[in-house]
Structure formats: structure tokens, C-alpha cells
Amino acid sequence: AQSVTQLGSHVSVSEGALVLLRCNYSSSVPPYLFWYVQYPNQGLQLLLKYTTGATLVKGINGFEAEFKKSETSFHLTKPSAHMSDAAEYFCAVIRPSGAGSYQLTFGKGTKLSVIP
Amino acid sequence: ETGVTQTPRHLVMGMTNKKSLKCEQHLGHNAMYWYKQSAKKPLELMFVYSLEERVENNSVPSRFSPECPNSSHLFLHLHTLQPEDSALYLCASSRGQGAGGYTFGSGTRLTVV
Numbered sequence: 001a002q003s004v005t006q007l008g009s010h011v012s013v014s015e016g017a018l019v020l021l022r023c024n025y026s027s028s029v030p031p032y033l034f035w036y037v038q039y040p041n042q043g044l045q046l047l048l049k050y051t052t053g054a055t056l057v058k059g060i061n062g063f064e065a066e067f068k069k070s071e072t073s074f075h076l077t078k079p080s081a082h083m084s085d086a087a088e089y090f091c092a093v094i095r096p097s098g099a100g101s102y103q104l105t106f107g108k109g110t111k112l113s114v115i116p
Numbered sequence: 117e118t119g120v121t122q123t124p125r126h127l128v129m130g131m132t133n134k135k136s137l138k139c140e141q142h143l144g145h146n147a148m149y150w151y152k153q154s155a156k157k158p159l160e161l162m163f164v165y166s167l168e169e170r171v172e173n174n175s176v177p178s179r180f181s182p183e184c185p186n187s188s189h190l191f192l193h194l195h196t197l198q199p200e201d202s203a204l205y206l207c208a209s210s211r212g213q214g215a216g217g218y219t220f221g222s223g224t225r226l227t228v229v
Contacts (some may be wrong), residue, residue, distance in 0.1 A: 032215050043120075043206055043220035051215055090159070094214055102213040103149075103172065106159040 004033075004074075004091045006107035014115045019063075019078040021110050023091030026072065032094040033074045034104070035065055039087045047089075050074065061085070086114045119143045122207050122221035130229055131197060137224045139190040139207030147214060148190040150182060153204040153223070165190060197228045 007022040025031055032051050036044040048059025055067040061084075065076045074091060091107040120141045129135050139148065150162040164172035165184040179201075181193040190207055204225050208218040 034217055036220075041222075041225070043122075043222040044208075044218075045220070046217045049217050102215075103161050103164060104208075104214060104218055105161075108158045 003105060004093050004107040006089075006091050006110050008110055009108065010111045010113070012113040012115060013081045015083055016080050019076070019081045019085065019112065021076040021089050021091075021112065023065075023074045023076065023107060024072050025074060025091075025093050027093065027095075033065075033067060034092040034094075035059065035063070035074075035076050036090045036092060036106075037061075037087050038090065038109075044090065047076070081112075081114045083114050083116065086112055088112070120207055120209055120219050120221035122205075122224050124224060125222065126225045126227075128227045128229060129194070129197065131199070133197075134193070134195040136194065137192040137205055137207075137226075139192075139221055141188055141207075141209040141219070141221075143209060143211075143219060145209035145211050145219070146187050147210045147212070148184060148187075149208040149210075149218065150190070150192050151206040151208065153206055155203075159206070163192075194226075197226075199228050202226055202228045 004025045034049045035047040037047050038044050047063050048057045050057050050067045058064045063078045065074050088109045088111045090109045092104050094102050123138045147166045149164050152160045161174050162176045163182040168184050179196050183191040204223045206223045207221040210218045
């Protein structure tokens with residue numbers, strides 16, 4: 001079975017500081033990994049994804065994540081936090097769910113607060 | 117606008133009511149999903165439709181009934197709900213197995229009174 005664990009349900013950073021949101025996965029096969037962001041009262045928006053190829057993945061809004069197989073991690077980073085980054089972030093993995101279909105399984109989410 | 121449209125955005129219903137949630141996508145995707153998002157709980161996959169056929173039902177109570185009449189439309193029919201069913205219901209779509217990620221709608225905030 002594949003799953004993801006997000007460390008820290010709530011992270012606070014100062015504006016301009018580094019953002020680091022942690023995600024570890026468990027997978028018996030090479031995973032497809034994703035980060036999504038959810039702003040208040042909205043749906044989920046895809047930030048970035050890792051499928052194959054380069055392990056450092058760049059996404060929207062200046063975010064990036066690095067797939068580290070040896071650490072089974074896919075942490076999300078941004079060099080300098082902006083007030084508009086305050087939102088909830090979800091790490092997710094694609095896993096087979098039977099009958100040839102796949103499903104996206106989410107972590108519990110990390111709420112990011114940015115302090116002025 | 118993400119390309120996946122959900123209506124209504126907000127819904128308040130009594131436990132004896134019958135209502136339906138609607139989801140529409142014109143992205144050319146061939147798989148659609150219903151997720152439930154409750155406070156303090158992980159996102160829960162409810163139903164998966166691939167090529168208009170239901171391929172997954174994660175043990176959802178029968179008071180939730182999905183319908184997928186074509187690859188662009190997905191409904192969630194609700195009847196005799198309980199207060200604990202109050203949540204944000206999210207629709208998503210994907211191409212094929214979803215390796216490129218899912219596209220989500222903005223959700224319907226459901227309150228059962």
C-alpha cells in the first residue's frame with residue numbers, strides 16, 4: 001500500500017523566511033508524488049508533481065520539491081515566504097486501487113501561516 | 117476557474133431532504149472523482165468513475181448515490197443525510213490514470229441540519 005505522512009499539521013514562518021513542509025511516503029513501487037495547495041473556501045490546486053526524470057521539481061508560485069528515494073521524502077520548499085502563501089498544503093501519492101484504476105491518496109495536510 | 121465547475125457552492129439541507137451536487141468538466145478528461153473533506157480528517161475518496169463506469173466505491177453509505185451520465189458530468193445524489201455528513205465535497209477529474217494529477221473543483225460546502 002502507498003501512503004503519505006506530513007510532519008506538522010501547522011507551520012508558521014516569518015515573511016521572507018524559508019518555507020519547508022515535510023512529506024514522507026511509503027511505496028512498494030516507484031511513486032507518482034504531488035503537492036496541492038488549498039486556499040480558504042476553495043478547492044485544491046496542483047503546485048507540482050514528480051513522475052519520472054529529474055528529482056528536483058519546480059512548481060508554481062516559486063515552490064519546488066525534491067524526490068529523495070533513499071529518504072522516501074518529497075519535501076516542499078520555497079526560499080522566501082510571502083503573505084499570499086498562507087494556505088493548507090497537501091502531499092499526495094498515486095496508488096493502484098484495483099480494476100486497472102488508480103487513486104490519489106492525500107496526507108492530512110499542513111496549514112502554513114506567514115507572520116508579517 | 118480551474119476547468120472543473122461544481123454547483124452549488126453552498127448547500128444547507130435538512131436530514132429528510134433530497135438534493136444533488138453537480139460537477140462538470142470540459143477538459144477532455146475521462147475519469148472523475150468525488151472526495152469528502154471534513155474538519156480534522158484527511159481527504160476521503162468516495163467514488164471513482166473511469167470512462168463513465170464506477171470502478172471504486174470506498175464503502176460509502178447508501179445515502180450517497182453517484183451518477184455519471186457522460187464523461188463531462190458527475191452528480192452526487194443525497195438523501196436522509198446525517199449531521200456528520202456536513203463537509204466540503206470536492207469533485208475532481210483526470211486524464212487516464214491520473215499520473216498528471218487531478219484537477220479539482222472549488223467544492224460544495226454542505227451543512228446538514
